[in-house]
Amino acid sequence: MTEYQNEQLSVAQMRTGQTGIVVGVAGGPGLIRRLDAMGIRPGKPVTKISSTLFHGPVTLGVNSFRVAVGFGMARRIIVRVDKHLP
Amino acid sequence: MKRILLVGNPNVGKSALFSRLTGTHIITSNYPGTTVGFTKGYLKLGGVQAEIVDVPGTYSLEPSSRAEEVAVNMLKEGDLIINAVDATNLERNLNLTLQLLERRVPMIVALNMWDDTRHRGIDIDATKLEALLGVPVVPTVGVTGQGIRELVGRLSGAKVPENVRTYSSSDERWAKVGDIVGQVQSLTHRHHTWYERLEDATSHSAGGIIIALLVLFGTFWFVRFIGEGIINYVGNPLFELLWTPVLLKLSALLGGGGFWHNILVGQLIGGQIDYTQSFGFLSTGLYIPLAEVLPYVIAFYFVLGILEDIGYLPRLAVLMDTVMHRLGLHGYAIIPTILAFGCNVPGILATRVLESRKQRFIAMTLISIAVPCAALQAMIIGVVGNAGAGGGIGYVAIVYVSLFTVWIVTGIILNRTVRGFNPELLIEIPPYRLPPWQIVGQKLWLRVSGFIREALPIILGTVLVVNVLYFLGVFHAIGNFLSPVVTGLWGLPRDTIAALLVGFLRKDAAMGMLGTLGLTAKQLVVSATILAMFFPCVATFVMLARELGARDLLKATGIMLAAVLVMGSLQNLIL
Numbered sequence: 001m002t003e004y005q006n007e008q009l010s011v012a013q014m015r016t017g018q019t020g021i022v023v024g025v026a027g028g029p030g031l032i033r034r035l036d037a038m039g040i041r042p043g044k045p046v047t048k049i050s051s052t053l054f055h056g057p058v059t060l061g062v063n064s065f066r067v068a069v070g071f072g073m074a075r076r077i078i079v080r081v082d083k084h085l086p
Numbered sequence: 087m088k089r090i091l092l093v094g095n096p097n098v099g100k101s102a103l104f105s106r107l108t109g110t111h112i113i114t115s116n117y118p119g120t121t122v123g124f125t126k127g128y129l130k131l132g133g134v135q136a137e138i139v140d141v142p143g144t145y146s147l148e149p150s151s152r153a154e155e156v157a158v159n160m161l162k163e164g165d166l167i168i169n170a171v172d173a174t175n176l177e178r179n180l181n182l183t184l185q186l187l188e189r190r191v192p193m194i195v196a197l198n199m200w201d202d203t204r205h206r207g208i209d210i211d212a213t214k215l216e217a218l219l220g221v222p223v224v225p226t227v228g229v230t231g232q233g234i235r236e237l238v239g240r241l242s243g244a245k246v247p248e249n250v251r252t253y254s255s256s257d258e259r260w261a262k263v264g265d266i267v268g269q270v271q272s273l274t275h276r277h278h279t280w281y282e283r284l285e286d287a288t289s290h291s292a293g294g295i296i297i298a299l300l301v302l303f304g305t306f307w308f309v310r311f312i313g314e315g316i317i318n319y320v321g322n323p324l325f326e327l328l329w330t331p332v333l334l335k336l337s338a339l340l341g342g343g344g345f346w347h348n349i350l351v352g353q354l355i356g357g358q359i360d361y362t363q364s365f366g367f368l369s370t371g372l373y374i375p376l377a378e379v380l381p382y383v384i385a386f387y388f389v390l391g392i393l394e395d396i397g398y399l400p401r402l403a404v405l406m407d408t409v410m411h412r413l414g415l416h417g418y419a420i421i422p423t424i425l426a427f428g429c430n431v432p433g434i435l436a437t438r439v440l441e442s443r444k445q446r447f448i449a450m451t452l453i454s455i456a457v458p459c460a461a462l463q464a465m466i467i468g469v470v471g472n473a474g475a476g477g478g479i480g481y482v483a484i485v486y487v488s489l490f491t492v493w494i495v496t497g498i499i500l501n502r503t504v505r506g507f508n509p510e511l512l513i514e515i516p517p518y519r520l521p522p523w524q525i526v527g528q529k530l531w532l533r534v535s536g537f538i539r540e541a542l543p544i545i546l547g548t549v550l551v552v553n554v555l556y557f558l559g560v561f562h563a564i565g566n567f568l569s570p571v572v573t574g575l576w577g578l579p580r581d582t583i584a585a586l587l588v589g590f591l592r593k594d595a596a597m598g599m600l601g602t603l604g605l606t607a608k609q610l611v612v613s614a615t616i617l618a619m620f621f622p623c624v625a626t627f628v629m630l631a632r633e634l635g636a637r638d639l640l641k642a643t644g645i646m647l648a649a650v651l652v653m654g655s656l657q658n659l660i661l
Contacts, residue, residue, distance in 0.1 A: 030150070033146070033148055033150075033256075034145075034150050034512060035512070036146075036256050036260075037145035037146035037148070037181065037182075038145055038178065038512070038514070039177060039178040039181070041256070041257075041260065052294070052404060052405065052407065052408065053292070053295075053408070054408045055408065056404065056405070056407050056408040057404045057407045057417065057511050059404065059515060062178075063175065063177055063178065064174055064175055064206065064208070065174075065175050065178065065514060065515075065516075066514070066515040066517075067512070067513065067514050067515065068400070068403070068404045068407075068417075068511060068512070068513050068514075068515055069510065069511065069512055070407060070416060070509075070510025070511040070512065071510075072510050073510040073511075073512065
């Protein structure tokens with residue numbers, strides 16, 4: 001729960017339906033670049049649409065489109081969650 | 087000749103625009119990565135012929151897969167760029183637009199999927215966007231053709247903007263994109279459509295798996311229903327009523343036997359023509375492709391076309407991701423695999439959307455060993471499932487379960503032994519759309535006519551060659567050489583060797599040969615499984631060689647031989 005206290009958590013840890021602002025991507029330059037090209041970059045709000053059983057991909061809503069990211073990638077996308085947001 | 091490039095993000099409707107611009111029909115779908123190679127077409131531009139290229143979709147000019155690499159390399163050779171932009175996704179698309187402008191190639195923007203913006207509550211000021219970008223912007227709808235005339239009319243106005251900026255960082259470029267979007271786009275609230283509700287249901291974890299199973303069984307059932315329907319009510323009656331009398335006359339003319347009779351008409355069974363047994367050039371040679379295989383090819387591609395255009399396949403990729411990771415792949419690899427169930431050749435080509443060499447090697451090897459194409463499946467169902475000849479649908483199921491086991495086990499072994507890395511899934515999930523029926527129809531026609539054009543001559547040729555080789559006793563000689571494996575390990579009669587060898591030319595024709603040998607149900611199962619796994623047909627083999635290179639092709643072949651030896655022996659022992 002420490003993540004909640006400083007309000008930072010990974011996309012994998014978010015609840016379904018929760019929205020967070022991307023703070024950073026804890027990965028190599030290749031991953032950062034690929035996510036950046038998809039519009040997932042610091043300052044961007046992302047909404048967790050769904051997750052899959054057994055550590056499967058996480059589907060995110062970014063602007064008006066949806067993108068599925070593997071679970072390992074989801075663990076590397078760090079967001080800041082405003083507790084007052086649903 | 088001028089070369090025009092059609093460039094944009096994946097799944098923004100480039101292929102539909104291309105079809106509209108050139109009048110040639112190419113395959114379009116509702117998932118990112120339909121175009122992995124490139125397609126060329128021609129367009130009259132001010133009385134002059136220009137070449138237009140449908141470039142694979144890419145999110146940025148720094149490629150992360152083979153398909154994106156193809157796209158970026160092609161940019162060096164363009165005289166003019168048509169940048170296809172998804173109007174419902176302006177922000178992400180404009181990021182690529184700005185990168186393209188930095189290349190200083192004359193450009194025009196097609197603001198595609200324009201019809202979708204209204205019910206999504208998006209309002210875009212195209213004139214203002216044109217002023218801000220400094221290049222012409224034309225709203226278009228590729229699927230219906232709206233705006234295409236204007237797009238062509240304004241191609242000559244494509245230009246390099248007067249003050250092109252080069253951005254020093256991605257952040258700077260995104261800031262500019264945000265600035266433009268803020269000025270030209272306004273959003274209004276709207277209600278959830280029923281598609282979006284369906285979307286929520288199918289991307290829900292447990293519900294998604296149930297829906298996926300329903301889709302899978304529904305697909306098999308529907309394909310079989312349509313396939314068998316066409317065979318029973320169209321194919322068989324046509325052959326029996328119209329073609330049999332012609333062949334019987336020919337048979338009488340040729341004196342009822344002899345070399346030419348055997349080649350053209352084949353063996354008469356009880357004085358009659360039996361299309362599955364006679365094996366003549368004009369009897370079985372025509373019957374297999376037209377009456378047995380074609381109905382299933384039509385049925386399969388009809389259902390596939392609908393699944394593609396609705397946008398279901400990316401969701402399936404998400405659901406399958408965890409399983410596919412065990413095989414050294416990620417979920418996206420399910421799309422090439424499904425395409426391969428139609429024909430292995432486009433399936434193997436589609437593995438280009440995968441990012442790493444390890445993934446591509448595993449995906450191609452698994453497809454060529456364990457995924458039977460629609461033509462072979464039609465014949466397996468026809469021959470192994472033929473209750474009259476001692477088979478049955480239960481035996482067909484054994485073949486499928488065996489192949490599935492090979493797919494899983496080989497994948498797990500390859501994942502542990504092939505060096506390299508397996509990146510994670512990153513895939514855009516397109517919104518569900520009602521399939522545009524005109525496009526489903528065009529795509530079906532394209533694929534079916536492709537099958538007839540490419541497969542029919544090869545099947546006919548195969549039947550001809552088989553008959554001549556039999557006559558010359560060539561199979562007999564090879565049979566002596568291979569019989570320890572075939573009869574000893576697999577428990578099959580020596581005659582099957584000829585059919586297995588013919589499988590290298592066409593697997594459906596080979597399965598037809600197996601049907602003439604009077605095999606027991608067990609032998610049918612073993613031989614059908616081996617035929618499916620054994621060397622891929624020559625068209626697939628050529629494609630594999632091109633995509634893998636000599637070394638990896640040799641490796642894949644070794645894996646295939648090992649797998650087929652083990653599976654054939656196991657079936658012979660267990661069944």
